[in-house]
Amino acid sequence: MVRVARVRRNSIAADLEIPPGAALVSINGRDLRDSLDLRFYEADAEVVLAVSLPDAQSIVYEIEKHPDESLGLIPELDKVRRCTNACPFCFVKGNPKTTRLRQPLYVKDDDYRLSFMFGHYVTLTNLRDEDWERIFEQSLTPLYVSVHATDPDARLRMLVNPRAALIDEHLDRLSEGSIQVHAQVVLCPGMNDGQILERTVRDLYSRGEDIISLSIVPVGLTDFNSDRGVRALSAEECIESLAVIDAIRERASVELGRAWCYAADEMFLQAGVDLPGPDYFDDHQLVANGVGAVSALISAVRADLPNLPALPGQRIVLVTGTSMRPHLAGLAVEIARCTGASIETVAARNALYGPMVTTAGLLAGADHARALEPHRDCDLALFSRTALNDQDLFLDDLSLQELRRDLPELRILPSEHVTDTLLAL
Numbered sequence: 001m002v003r004v005a006r007v008r009r010n011s012i013a014a015d016l017e018i019p020p021g022a023a024l025v026s027i028n029g030r031d032l033r034d035s036l037d038l039r040f041y042e043a044d045a046e047v048v049l050a051v052s053l054p055d056a057q058s059i060v061y062e063i064e065k066h067p068d069e070s071l072g073l074i075p076e077l078d079k080v081r082r083c084t085n086a087c088p089f090c091f092v093k094g095n096p097k098t099t100r101l102r103q104p105l106y107v108k109d110d111d112y113r114l115s116f117m118f119g120h121y122v123t124l125t126n127l128r129d130e131d132w133e134r135i136f137e138q139s140l141t142p143l144y145v146s147v148h149a150t151d152p153d154a155r156l157r158m159l160v161n162p163r164a165a166l167i168d169e170h171l172d173r174l175s176e177g178s179i180q181v182h183a184q185v186v187l188c189p190g191m192n193d194g195q196i197l198e199r200t201v202r203d204l205y206s207r208g209e210d211i212i213s214l215s216i217v218p219v220g221l222t223d224f225n226s227d228r229g230v231r232a233l234s235a236e237e238c239i240e241s242l243a244v245i246d247a248i249r250e251r252a253s254v255e256l257g258r259a260w261c262y263a264a265d266e267m268f269l270q271a272g273v274d275l276p277g278p279d280y281f282d283d284h285q286l287v288a289n290g291v292g293a294v295s296a297l298i299s300a301v302r303a304d305l306p307n308l309p310a311l312p313g314q315r316i317v318l319v320t321g322t323s324m325r326p327h328l329a330g331l332a333v334e335i336a337r338c339t340g341a342s343i344e345t346v347a348a349r350n351a352l353y354g355p356m357v358t359t360a361g362l363l364a365g366a367d368h369a370r371a372l373e374p375h376r377d378c379d380l381a382l383f384s385r386t387a388l389n390d391q392d393l394f395l396d397d398l399s400l401q402e403l404r405r406d407l408p409e410l411r412i413l414p415s416e417h418v419t420d421t422l423l424a425l
């Protein structure tokens, strides 16, 4: 059974007056277990929908529609499948001990449904027989899998779960069921770099089209999980890993016509080398995983430059994380030239997680407030929208509204890539 949270306007469900709170029981005789079932079974031309209304009345709707047309029912959030691993580098363990953060930040999810629907990376260690059956029955492809290492012992040490060693068997099973995979390696020095990384890259590449891509992401640590036997990669270790990645990229470019393996932006930033251009990332499918995000942002800004409004004399401040600042400062010069505005770029220090966390999306509301305080006299302040959730709350539960209330002189706006917001002024 799936509970309706909202109904889209001008949708089939709105026409049928199905109210929020109604329970969706079945479609075409199949019980609905969750939002994935709803999405899967509503994709039909003829839908027989059994609903239990909030007043306990049961109704069966017979609907004819285009198979691609959604019913317009937004379900309540599903209960998330929890992770059964104990990675020493787990981001949940990296949360601060004293400040209470938004609740989802404490959830160790490892949910194959979220992997299919939203690209969350999963480890496959918590799959039951019925989950495997469902993956094949509903053809949940592609899935996003945190492989980390194909060496069973190395993966076992990283995930601290005996089932982690079964990665080869699990990948075989997926490929037998025609499920493709976007693979990921979170690179931890001394655990899965060096020869283990070489083997992982080789093993995954040898699986052919079953593995669509491989992203290599350096481990991200905070002040709170950096004492658990994992340390950050050094610049030299990043450079060595980039060489392993480059070798397979060269081979893949010749054999597949695309590079297949991608280092995350952070790998270049930590190595202290230039970020690659947009061609490095092929089709930019993996931006959400920090792979090509900076390059995509630079491309988006440059595309907007000719259309920017004139803003002569305006004083604008851009808040970002310490790793992005040099790149944003370069773009700010170009934006200033096109608009006539005076633009300053400020790197906010992450006081919530500590200085090892340098991305804009993990800055708290208080970090933004501190960074903006000396710039109260500017006309406009922009910061990355990725620092907010859907309810406009920062990680530390400070709302955008509260930030604005604390700095009333300043117009503060969240932004995707700066120029999108300037174009909408």
Ligand code: SF4
Binding pocket: 083, 084, 085, 086, 087, 089, 090, 091, 092, 108, 109, 110, 123, 159
């Ligand atoms: S798999 Fe992810 S959520 Fe689970 S322990 Fe490891 S890092 Fe944490």
